[in-house]
Amino acid sequence: MAADLHAHTTASDGHLSPARVVHLAGEKGLAALGITDHDTVAGLAEALAAGQEIGLPVIAGIELSTEAEGREVHLLGYGFDWHQRDLLAFLAVMRQARYRRCLKIVARLRDLGYDLQVADVEQEVRGEAMGRPHIAAALVHKGYLPSVDAAFKTLLARGRPAYVPRTRVPPAWAVEIILKARGLPVLAHPGLSQVNDLIPRLVAVGLQGLEVYYPYHDAAVMRHYRQIATAYNLVITGGSDFHGRPGDTHADLGSCTLNAAELERLMERLQKIKEQATKDWAPGIYFNK
Ligand SMILES: [Zn+2]
Numbered sequence: 001m002a003a004d005l006h007a008h009t010t011a012s013d014g015h016l017s018p019a020r021v022v023h024l025a026g027e028k029g030l031a032a033l034g035i036t037d038h039d040t041v042a043g044l045a046e047a048l049a050a051g052q053e054i055g056l057p058v059i060a061g062i063e064l065s066t067e068a069e070g071r072e073v074h075l076l077g078y079g080f081d082w083h084q085r086d087l088l089a090f091l092a093v094m095r096q097a098r099y100r101r102c103l104k105i106v107a108r109l110r111d112l113g114y115d116l117q118v119a120d121v122e123q124e125v126r127g128e129a130m131g132r133p134h135i136a137a138a139l140v141h142k143g144y145l146p147s148v149d150a151a152f153k154t155l156l157a158r159g160r161p162a163y164v165p166r167t168r169v170p171p172a173w174a175v176e177i178i179l180k181a182r183g184l185p186v187l188a189h190p191g192l193s194q195v196n197d198l199i200p201r202l203v204a205v206g207l208q209g210l211e212v213y214y215p216y217h218d219a220a221v222m223r224h225y226r227q228i229a230t231a232y233n234l235v236i237t238g239g240s241d242f243h244g245r246p247g248d249t250h251a252d253l254g255s256c257t258l259n260a261a262e263l264e265r266l267m268e269r270l271q272k273i274k275e276q277a278t279k280d281w282a283p284g285i286y287f288n289k
């Protein structure tokens with residue numbers, strides 16, 4: 001029985017609603033599903049309810065975008081208390097940063113001669129977290145470019161004329177905030193991010209897992225991260241990074257999974273985190289560093 005622990009929904013930049021992703025996972029015969037939207041927990045209530053309805057375990061998850069020395073680093077969180085006050089405050093700050101960045105990109109596109117308003121981008125957003133994919137979709141709808149992919153390649157990707165960097169938090173903060181909400185912090189797709197040097201530092205602040213199974217990790221890369229996970233006593237996770245947009249470059253749901261034994265180890269570790277008291281964490285510390 002296989003579990004896919006990395007999937008996006010309309011709550012962030014996925015194409016299918018949380019309930020539809022859960023139903024799709026059921027149709028594909030998955031044993032468990034992790035919903036990991038970018039910087040938001042807005043899709044979790046619907047996903048968990050849908051999971052309960054069809055008897056599919058859904059693990060509350062999130063994917064946080066952070067930055068270390070100019071590199072984008074994604075942190076996944078699993079099984080946290082998604083009503084926790086500090087976590088919600090942290091996510092609101094992350095989304096504000098996304099929104100401010102979108103305003104800057106739209107202004108830059110107008111300078112470049114594109115007739116685009118923030119309202120056009122807002123029409124593309126179905127969840128909470130506005131991002132570059134929504135700007136790309138607005139450009140496609142206005143007929144400026146043939147596809148989201150083309151919009152990124154021509155204008156929005158790093159090094160292109162409408163690229164605006166986002167102010168991000170360091171990955172250690174994301175690890176801490178997930179732990180504080182009594183969840184399991186996991187380094188996402190390490191093979192994609194090229195951040196091996198960060199692993200010991202993140203382990204020191206409480207990192208608990210590595211996303212070993214990922215569509216862009218080949219057999220050698222997976223073997224490498226499995227060894228690192230063993231060396232640092234980290235649990236192994238994996239998933240497809242499903243986005244559900246027809247014809248996009250992301251993998252299909254269930255195409256990359258972890259097995260039942262690995263899922264069990266992950267759940268055991270999560271249980272351990274929950275049992276360890278979190279009362280010694282000072283509230284508000286994350287915004288004072
Ligand atoms: Zn990612």
Ligand SMILES: [Zn+2]
Nearest residue numbers: 006008063241
């Ligand atoms: Zn993702």
